[in-house]
Structures are given as structure tokens and as C-alpha cells.
Amino acid sequence: MIEPLNYKLNDIVEMKKPHACGTNAWQVTRVGADIKLICTQCGRGIMMSRFDFNKRLKKILVSAEAE
Structure with missing residues (x-):
């Protein structure tokens, strides 16, 4: 089973498809x-x-905890 990513408030995330x-x-x-x-x-x-x-x-680029 794939482990879900632990995203939090104010994280910067990358999605699979780009925005317009x-x-x-x-x-x-x-x-x-x-x-x-x-x-x-x-x-x-x-x-x-x-x-x-x-x-x-897709992935978490910047975690809110790192800032």
C-alpha cells in the first residue's frame, strides 16, 4: 500500500498537471x-x-515546517 503524503497548511505542493x-x-x-x-x-x-x-x-515542494 502506498503511504499518503503528509501535507499541512501553507505547504507548497506540485500537482501532476500545470495550471493554465x-x-x-x-x-x-x-x-x-x-x-x-x-x-x-x-x-x-x-x-x-x-x-x-x-x-x-505529485510531491511537496516546500514544507511549512521548514520555514
Whole structure:
């Protein structure tokens, strides 16, 4: 079984597909049943279910604990 990534509030994550503006780095701004993300380049916000987020997440770029 694949171990889920431990993402937290204010982490910068990389998604599998890029945003329309050209970047695929997102900041996590809400964690719960739904995940809210803000694009780091253009500032557009989206929400998706935790299930969809876990499928589309590639890796954590910057952890909030590291800052």
C-alpha cells in the first residue's frame, strides 16, 4: 500500500498537471474534507475533495515546517 503524503497548511505542493498560467506549484490554504489551493503565480484559488487532491498530488515542494 502506498503511504499518503503528509501535507499541512501553507505547504507548497506540485500537482501532476500545470495550471493554465503555466505553473504547477500551489499553496495549501485549507485542509479538511476539502482542500483549498492558491496558485503561487497568478493567485487563483480552487477547491477539490481530499480524494481528488491525493490523486493529483505529485510531491511537496516546500514544507511549512521548514520555514
